[in-house]
Amino acid sequence: MTDANALNQASCPRVVVLSLASDFGCQIQITNFPELLAMVGTIDLSYWQLATSADMPDSYDVAVIEGAVTLDEHVRLLQQVRKTAGVVIAIGACAVTGGVPGLVGTGDLDTARDLVYGEDATIVKQHRLVPAPVSSVIEVDYRVPGCPIDPAEFSALLQQALLGARERLDRTPLCAACQTIENPCFWLRGKACLGLVTRTGCGALCLSRDRACTGCRGIAADANLESARRYLREGGFDVKAFDKALEVYNTYEVNEVARS
């Protein structure tokens, strides 16, 4: 749980940024954000995997985690992090939904390994796991979804975390935000768009550039997949293609739903 009191007492909370399986894109995204400089002085960036070569310190207040859980060692690391940090923040699609690495979960791990690495398959580490979000292993206090994350959303959330505010992750699909900025609806124009079931909060960024939603923020908690598929069927859209597109960022959750 968030230890807000401990954080308030620490004048300059020590923050570590670490990665599991990912392309480090969200960490790079943070560096792309000029306002990051404004945070200097309000936090002590004790460890940043992308930018430092030092070892992770033994003690810190906030852990920012990027990437999906794909190895046994990730599980051990996360358990250690949870014991140490007062606050755990998962950033990016990989850490929040399993993201693109999660796609492996659509089939068999060894088949996927052989397909990707061929003769070099032996270099692939042992003890691999079906890629999963951080929250499947430890309790996560805050999540910043998206591929990549929006640095402004991240910094705003970090401030909320430091204040001990409750996580306020959007639950509804994207359509309301997309209609608010008056994008002509993709579905009405005969094109598939995952915004119908994808968590809002990005300000319909892709749609405003006339690109359909690919679902990177994860399936919205309030989403109604069954009704969405009914709409597709009645409208003559390809339901299988919709489900396939949904897998790109949401395989873990789709599989979870199928299992339950």
Add this chain to the structure above:
Amino acid sequence: MFFKIIDKESIVDLYAGLAAEYDEVTGPKTSPKDPRYVKFGKIRDASQLRLDYKTSIVPPKKYFLAADERLMRYDRTTGEVYDTEPPLQTRALIGVHPCDINAILMLDDIFLNEFEDPYYKVYRENTFIVGVSCMPSPTCTCNSFGADEVHRGFDLFLSDLGDRWFVSVRSVKAAAIVDRYLDAREVTADDTRAFQERTKRFKKALPKRMDLDQLPLLYDAKYDYPLWEDIGKDCLSCGACSVVCPCCYCFDVRDTLSADGRVGKRHRVWDSCLASEFAEVAHNHNFRPKAADRVRYRFYHKFVGNFTRNGKMLCVGCGRCTTACKAFIDPQRIVKALESEDTPASAGTRKGGGAQ
């Protein structure tokens, strides 16, 4: 109110006059992303106006209740609070359909009555409204809600008579605009006849009126009927209906901090009662946890809640939700569902877990 006739081309003069008198002129224009869609936006040249438009994605309510309005700024280091005064910019809003003007009158009742909203009030007072006539689309049900006609809520109204506009002048400000900028002539008997014919054509093109006399009573009587579960199963909880509804006015108030956390702003943003957060309170208690509860609530507010308060239903039949909803939930469906044969749910089903 008095009436004048202007040529079709005089819309250029009207635009020029309004552009001279007001800080900003807005109206229906083609969406840059797809010419089949229209949205209200800033007009820089009269040729941008699409006065023959069918509907806009979002109604003109956005000019009175902004989608995101800052209410105050604050400095956490000093504890100072700076109220945000409503902007004093004046605006001419051209091309508002009768349904949408009726919707603005509904919003007036919400925001200028018992609890006066300072932002809404200033926007409303600083906006010159030019209405425009329309012909019904297949999604229109304005006549069922008495919103096909409009007698107030505008400064100027343009009725399309083919080669000329029949101009209704309602306000002093509008009379001044007509006097100063328009080459308007008196109305002849021919013009009046043409106006009557246009009105007849419009009325004839409207769909059959829904009988809503019993709706509020029926709603209460069938409040616990299974029909709500059925409709709830379809709802996508996306809230697009609330965004495009000219009568939906709910908002959320949020605090947003700067990156360094030193300063922040409090702002209000459009909200929808179909979102699960909407009725969630302390300790995560939710008054309407299920989509079925929320859909029932949304239309209850429109058809019963507001009706018992002031005799008006919060719907003008503009048809935007019919287009926006991918779950085919709209007022027509609700009315039909309430009128259909149905039986009350057993107490067991409603309480959950007690079904046989």
